[in-house]
Amino acid sequence: MRTPPIPIRPRRSSGGGDLLEQLQSRVVGQPQAMTEIVPYVQMHRAGLAPDGRPVGVFLLLGPTGTGKTRTVEALADVLHGSERHMLKVDCGEFQMEHEVAKLIGAPPGYLGHRETQPLLTQQKLNAVTSESSNLSLLLFDEIEKAAPSMTRLLLGVLDKATLRLGDNTSVNFERTLIFLTSNLGAEAMRKYVSPDFGFEAMSPGLGQSGGAKKLQSIGWGAVKRRFAPEFVNRIDAVITYSPLDKTAMDLILDQQIAALERHIQDRLEDKSFDIELTNGARKVLLERGTSSEFGARELKRTILRMLTQPLAAMVERGGVPDGCSVIVDRKRSGEGLELMVDDD
Numbered sequence: 001m002r003t004p005p006i007p008i009r010p011r012r013s014s015g016g017g018d019l020l021e022q023l024q025s026r027v028v029g030q031p032q033a034m035t036e037i038v039p040y041v042q043m044h045r046a047g048l049a050p051d052g053r054p055v056g057v058f059l060l061l062g063p064t065g066t067g068k069t070r071t072v073e074a075l076a077d078v079l080h081g082s083e084r085h086m087l088k089v090d091c092g093e094f095q096m097e098h099e100v101a102k103l104i105g106a107p108p109g110y111l112g113h114r115e116t117q118p119l120l121t122q123q124k125l126n127a128v129t130s131e132s133s134n135l136s137l138l139l140f141d142e143i144e145k146a147a148p149s150m151t152r153l154l155l156g157v158l159d160k161a162t163l164r165l166g167d168n169t170s171v172n173f174e175r176t177l178i179f180l181t182s183n184l185g186a187e188a189m190r191k192y193v194s195p196d197f198g199f200e201a202m203s204p205g206l207g208q209s210g211g212a213k214k215l216q217s218i219g220w221g222a223v224k225r226r227f228a229p230e231f232v233n234r235i236d237a238v239i240t241y242s243p244l245d246k247t248a249m250d251l252i253l254d255q256q257i258a259a260l261e262r263h264i265q266d267r268l269e270d271k272s273f274d275i276e277l278t279n280g281a282r283k284v285l286l287e288r289g290t291s292s293e294f295g296a297r298e299l300k301r302t303i304l305r306m307l308t309q310p311l312a313a314m315v316e317r318g319g320v321p322d323g324c325s326v327i328v329d330r331k332r333s334g335e336g337l338e339l340m341v342d343d344d
């Protein structure tokens with residue numbers, strides 16, 4: 001009698017397709033970034049990431065407000081269930097040589113040894129893992145601002161995945177994805193994309209590979225001028241984010257309105273309400289919120305000023321009955337938006 005086949009234990013889904021989709025739904029219009037990053041996460045999940053180095057090291061370049069930090073937040077959300085589940089080092093706080101002690105702690109016997117809690121400890125790195133993933137995300141924001149001694153320390157981290165602290169213990173980065181973000185070359189990129197600064201001037205060919213390649217080469221040039229070759233060589237991928245086009249901004253508007261609705265639901269619970277945007281209102285928000293200088297940051301600010309704050313004023317006055325819809329339309333006379341309650 002043949003023995004029945006042993007059932008294959010169902011495994012938790014860790015398909016790269018899933019991950020790619022989940023990331024792309026959170027970070028709009030930057031497909032190259034996601035396709036570069038996902039294989040490294042898969043290598044880690046499969047247990048095949050090489051020993052003795054971080055799981056992956058990425059340098060994210062490109063204009064402000066295009067989704068660099070958002071990418072790491074999205075990954076944190078997908079892997080650990082919270083956008084904040086990452087360790088972030090603001091390199092702007094480490095511009096002076098002596099400030100590097102804040103990162104690794106002062107050696108015993110040195111002034112400040114007891115007071116300076118190092119920022120980068122094994123405990124802190126482990127604290128940003130979760131039940132669903134043991135991969136830590138470490139973000140060095142605005143790396144171009146770091147003092148040379150910090151870049152030297154980083155060299156060891158990128159190369160050997162270890163960092164020796166002031167107290168002589170060491171931190172292991174073999175289960176860490178490292179992201180470095182920088183605005184290097186961003187100004188030259190902005191000039192290339194939009195020489196006279198207007199939205200309409202945004203290069204129509206940007207989505208095509210020619211425009212993207214040119215931005216990449218601007219980024220690379222700036223990186224090579226700023227960092228030593230041994231530093232650049234230890235980076236797995238330099239990813240250049242493109243300015244967001246109209247289609248991307250349209251999707252981001254949907255995302256941000258959905259996020260505002262979730263926020264209203266979470267905060268106001270049974271007093272919450274829906275928001276309905278007319279096409280006219282969408283147009284106003286997109287016109288005001290699109291900026292080649294600040295990317296989607298401007299849209300976020302515009303929604304806050306033109307929608308969230310007037311809504312808050314209405315709620316505070318008691319002008320929004322529970323469970324109603326607030327219709328947001330373009331003002332018929334004058335500029336801006338008009339908010340009306342629909343309680344049918």
Ligand SMILES: Nc1ncnc2c1ncn2[C@@H]1O[C@H](COP(=O)(O)OP(=O)(O)OP(=O)(O)O)[C@@H](O)[C@H]1O
Nearest residue numbers: 026027028063064065066067068069070252296297
């Ligand atoms: N590609 C995108 N998809 C979805 N939302 C985006 C995207 N880019 C920017 N945003 C929105 O704009 C906000 C700011 O973007 P983000 O923090 O990623 O900018 P950045 O590229 O890191 O810029 P900076 O160089 O100034 O740090 C995000 O919180 C998000 O709401």
Ligand SMILES: [Mg+2]
Nearest residue numbers: 068069070181
């Ligand atoms: Mg950022």
